[in-house]
Amino acid sequence: MSTDATSARVFVGTEPAAGIPAGDRGFAYGDGVFExxxxxxxxxxxxxxxxxxxxxxxxxxxxxxxxxxQVRAEAGLLLADGGDAVLKLVVSRGAGERGYAPAPDPIPTWVLSRHPPPPPCRADGLALRWCETRLSIQPALAGIKHCNRLEQVLARAECDAAGVDEGLMRSTDGDVVCATAANLFVLKAGRWATPAVERCGVEGVCRAWALDQLGATQMQLDVTDVEAADALFLCNAVRGILPVTRLADRRWPLHAEVLALQRRLATEHPAFATPAHRPEHP
Amino acid sequence: MSTDATSARVFVGTEPAAGIPAGDRGFAYGDGVFExxxxxxxxxxxxxxxxxxxxxxxxxxxxxxxxxxQVRAEAGLLLADGGDAVLKLVVSRGAGERGYAPAPDPIPTWVLSRHPPPPPCRADGLALRWCETRLSIQPALAGIKHCNRLEQVLARAECDAAGVDEGLMRSTDGDVVCATAANLFVLKAGRWATPAVERCGVEGVCRAWALDQLGATQMQLDVTDVEAADALFLCNAVRGILPVTRLADRRWPLHAEVLALQRRLATEHPAFATPAHRPEHP
Structure with a gap:
């Protein structure tokens, strides 16, 4: 069981460290990126x-x-037992003087941590809500996985309070963007689409895979587009393809194309095989 | 000299810690506030x-x-030599499981650090630029001093690259909001005004003092309003009142009302006395 517990290693530049430095800009400003x-x-x-x-x-x-x-070698050490896990890497601009000005020659602080694999996706699909918390529009930060994530923290807290699995987020202009920790795909008139991420949202790793597999379109979507869709799914690089069957009062049956995509991902990357797809786990 | 160096203390809840925990949400998501x-x-x-x-x-x-x-007592210890300094306090939601969901009973991580006092304001006033980096509009986070500050980091880097003292930031809608680390006041037709902070920006501590002293108005301001103003100043709780004499190609003389406000603050809070206001520092 010990391999399922969280274990984390902290580095400053190339050197291991006991903890994140007190003056780290990741802690002070969210000045970093993660995967x-x-x-x-x-x-x-x-x-x-x-x-x-x-x-x-x-x-x-x-x-x-x-x-x-070095990061890859450290990841290899954390996974040396050959187990299934989630790896998280956070890289900050490192420690610096007080104030927003970045140091001219920063030494990055990075934390690599191992976490238990997520629970399998529920077989009857996810239940979603519309989050009250909106995503602000910021082309300078859109698409990348930076560490300024208070909007997602507030939106996720809404989901927990409401007892739903995930929440869909709109921009402050009303466009649908993503879930709190996943990208969104919708099926309309036989075509798959996902919100564009030039103004806000994250260019997800699993989103890129699904875009390619489905020949999907990146476009602007509003609430009506989503509620009137023929099928929805969420996806991210930790949980793969997540069918959606409920959004507020709206209900959808599990959709054959979504289940097929889920199976295709499980075949390509066995990490994403759900129990139903794993003969060894009946 | 040792009292001018940065010294920092880290706490998890009520207990001192050697460093910020590897799983801290301040580092992961900028999930915190600071002063x-x-x-x-x-x-x-x-x-x-x-x-x-x-x-x-x-x-x-x-x-x-x-x-x-406890925080106040620790601040007292850091200032026990009776010196002049800047104190910074960062409080995060503390360590947690992976993922955006806040823990139900978080134990805050906090860092209290002492830094050297800032250099005195230049006697000929600050030189500013218009930053390319915009501030996104987010009423859920506006006004408070949270730790999601990548926009300010990017904007401050622009100022350093351009060799100016500070930069004015506009919202993604074009409204003037603030400087990267200060609030802005403008004089127009004999009345002082400062941008409202309901949609973005920070409700500065020195801003509140200046609003009260000047009977100023909080309002929407655009670039033309600022460039056509009769006088400008910036203010923050570390450096006090900062006269502005240059903004891109625009020039202003030092304004008597700004210098008078600077003197009033120096009288009320001697921390903000510039050398010219301190008889003991000719």
Whole structure:
């Protein structure tokens, strides 16, 4: 059981550290980027895609990333038992003087942690709500997985209070963007679509896979588009494809195309095989 | 000299800690609030106002604050030499499981740090630019001093690259909001005004003092309003009243009302006396 418990390692530059430094800009300002990755049998199938997004985020924010080979080696140590897990990597701009001005030669602080795999997706699909908390429009931060996540924290607290599985978030302009920790796909007139992420939202790793698989369109969607859709699913790189069957008062049956996509992902990346897809777990 | 160096103490709940925990939500999501306070002769003149804003922010985000008496006692220890300094307090929601959902009974992590006092305001006034980085509109977070500050980090980096003292920030809708680390006041037709902070921006402690002193109005301001103003100043609780004499190509002389307000603050709170106002520092 010990391999399922959370274990975390902190580094400042290339050196292990006992904890995050008191003056770290990640703690002070959320000045960092992160990735949350599914590991299976000691491997992270989408490692390269996660790392590529981390690089894009670091370029946008002018953060320095730790050495890729060192991070990968440390990930290997955390997964040395060959188990299933979730790996999380947070990289901050590191410690600095007081004030918003970034240091000219920052040394990144990074935390790599191992967490238990998520519970399997419920077989009857997710129940969602519309969150009251909106996502602000900020092209300078849209798409990347940065550490300024108070909007998601507030929206997730709403979901817990309401007893639903997840919540859909709209922008302050009213466009539908995503769930608190997943991207959204909708089926309309035989075509799949997902909200564009140029103004807010995150360019999800599983979203990119689903876009490719479905030949889906990135577009502007409003509440009516979603409520009138023929099917919905959420997706993220930790839980894969998540069918949705309830949104407030609206109900949908499980949709064959969503279940097929879920099976396709399970075949391609066994990390995402739900119990029903795993012969060894009847 | 040792009293001018940065010193920081980290606490988890009521207990001192060696560093910020690896799983802290402040580091992961910027899930916290902070205050930056000017200390003079071992005291923090605006302590109660800072603490009141911290309470408002914690209520909005449903954060648990540390015990007020303990924080104040620790601040007293950091200032025991009776010196001049800046005190910074950051309070996060503490460590938690992976994921955005806040824990039901969070134990706050807090860092109290002492920093050198800022350099005196330049006698010829500040030079500003218009920042390219915009502030997103988010009523759920507006006004409070939360730790999601990537917009300010990006905007401050612009100012450093451009060699100006500070930068004015507009919202994504084009309204003028504030400087990267200060509030803005403008004089128009004999009346002082400052941008409203219901949609973005921070309700500054020194802003509240200046609003009261000047009988100023909180209103919507655009770029033309600012560029056509008869005088500008910035203010914050660390540096007090900061006259502005340059904004891109626009020039203003030092304005008598701004200098008078600066003197009034110096009289009320000697922490904010600039060298010219301190007989003991000719």
């Amino acid at each position: 949350t990755m599914r590991a299976h049998a000691g491997r992270v199938p989408w490692w390269d895609t996660h790392w590529a997004r981390l690089v894009r985020g670091a370029q946008r924010l002018r953060l320095v990333l730790p050495d890729a080979a | 930056t306070m000017r200390a003079h002769a071992g005291r923090v003149p605006w302590w109660d106002t800072h603490w009141a804003r911290l309470v408002r922010g914690a209520q909005r985000l449903r954060l648990v604050l540390p015990d007020a008496a």
